Amino acid sequence: MTAVPLRKRVRVKTLLLVLLCGWLFAAHLGVLLQYGLDGQSASVGDALLARNAETASANAVTSVVVSYRGFDTLGEVTVLFLAATGIGLFFGGHGRAESHRPEPPMSPPNEMMVTGVRLLFPVLILLGVYVVLHGHLSPGGGFQGGVIIATAFFLRMLADPAFRLRHARIGLLESLSGSGFVLMGLLGLSLAGTATFLGNFLPHPVTEMGRLLSAGVIPIIYALVGVKVGAEVAAIFGDMLERRGQQSPGLLGDESDT
Amino acid sequence: MLAFLDDPKVLHGIYALGALTLFFIGLYGLLAKRHLLKMLISIAVMELSVYLLFIGLATSPGETAPILSDGLTAFTDMADPVPQALTLTAIVIGLAVLGLGVSLAIQYHRLTGKVDVASMTELKEL
Numbered sequence: 001m002t003a004v005p006l007r008k009r010v011r012v013k014t015l016l017l018v019l020l021c022g023w024l025f026a027a028h029l030g031v032l033l034q035y036g037l038d039g040q041s042a043s044v045g046d047a048l049l050a051r052n053a054e055t056a057s058a059n060a061v062t063s064v065v066v067s068y069r070g071f072d073t074l075g076e077v078t079v080l081f082l083a084a085t086g087i088g089l090f091f092g093g094h095g096r097a098e099s100h101r102p103e104p105p106m107s108p109p110n111e112m113m114v115t116g117v118r119l120l121f122p123v124l125i126l127l128g129v130y131v132v133l134h135g136h137l138s139p140g141g142g143f144q145g146g147v148i149i150a151t152a153f154f155l156r157m158l159a160d161p162a163f164r165l166r167h168a169r170i171g172l173l174e175s176l177s178g179s180g181f182v183l184m185g186l187l188g189l190s191l192a193g194t195a196t197f198l199g200n201f202l203p204h205p206v207t208e209m210g211r212l213l214s215a216g217v218i219p220i221i222y223a224l225v226g227v228k229v230g231a232e233v234a235a236i237f238g239d240m241l242e243r244r245g246q247q248s249p250g251l252l253g254d255e256s257d258t
Numbered sequence: 259m260l261a262f263l264d265d266p267k268v269l270h271g272i273y274a275l276g277a278l279t280l281f282f283i284g285l286y287g288l289l290a291k292r293h294l295l296k297m298l299i300s301i302a303v304m305e306l307s308v309y310l311l312f313i314g315l316a317t318s319p320g321e322t323a324p325i326l327s328d329g330l331t332a333f334t335d336m337a338d339p340v341p342q343a344l345t346l347t348a349i350v351i352g353l354a355v356l357g358l359g360v361s362l363a364i365q366y367h368r369l370t371g372k373v374d375v376a377s378m379t380e381l382k383e384l
Contacts (some may be wrong), residue, residue: 011289011290014289022285026275026278033357045340046260046338052324052333058325059324061324061339061343063339065343065347069340076347076350079354083353083357085282087361090364139325195346209325210326214353229350239361
């Protein structure tokens with residue numbers, strides 16, 4: 001605990017303003033909440049649940065994300081790609097020589113860290129692949145599993161300073177899976193049987209529901225999303241870590257809050 | 259004893275109040291803190307409260323997760339899957355925005371050595 005007294009650490013005016021906002025908002029919410037809570041007779045979700053069996057995906061959230069709102073997911077993956085590109089731009093630029101502080105050397109990783117990561121790395125990869133591949137059967141999917149895989153590589157990069165992601169390979173993986181996603185969508189659009197973007201053109205009999213090989217294109221698309229998300233998040237981690245030697249400790253250590 | 263929680267109005271009211279509290283904690287952090295990273299974390303807390311509100315209000319007592327497992331055979335009496343899918347989207351976008359914001363903050367600090375928003379005066383006319 002710092003020696004600064006409590007009234008110096010809490011901004012009273014701001015706190016009062018926030019409390020006033022909260023009270024007003026809660027009052028409005030109290031008026032609004034009386035409507036529509038029990039009166040919802042039908043919603044989009046109910047309609048989608050009722051016809052969800054046609055996708056043969058046991059996980060209704062997955063069929064909404066990949067099939068009914070698949071176009072949204074494409075945009076979402078694009079936003080993530082743009083953010084990863086922006087972060088790569090910030091950290092990979094040439095402006096490093098202009099840094100005004102000398103670079104502190106990176107301390108070698110802790111022995112516990114190294115041993116633990118050696119144990120955890122294959123388990124994390126396996127868990128990530130499992131979560132991606134079972135996205136249409138159980139909670140999980142491409143986004144969650146992709147982030148788990150990226151976390152495994154992040155730990156590896158922390159534990160082993162000599163371990164570097166090859167950016168060319170990451171970029172290739174990312175573009176291949178991204179184009180695969182669009183290609184799947186276009187195939188669904190062009191084939192006569194479905195004729196919609198991301199239409200489920202592979203056979204997906206309802207009797208197969210709950211098996212690993214079911215639901216047609218949904219697991220394939222989610223696996224592509226998983227590869228893409230994993231590559232992007234791993235690239236973000238890699239970009240941030242690679243320049244850690246240049247980063248002065250002040251950003252995390254300074255306590256400039258008053 | 260806790261049977262009153264089965265009333266959707268009570269349960270949704272509790273969810274809404276909790277999410278609201280979290281939201282205004284984040285708002286206070288955003289307004290009162292001056293450290294760039296702390297402000298970004300406050301924004302993340304506000305985002306989290308909105309996710310919790312979405313998921314909480316979309317589920318009524320007695321509904322299960324919208325997944326066929328554990329002996330369920332039909333998609334009935336399940337929570338609305340659309341808010342859950344939208345929340346998944348929002349989490350991913352939030353991650354992207356947070357990552358970009360943090361890297362902007364790091365880069366700003368690297369160039370100027372400052373992390374305090376009150377001392378950001380590069381563009382201020384003197």
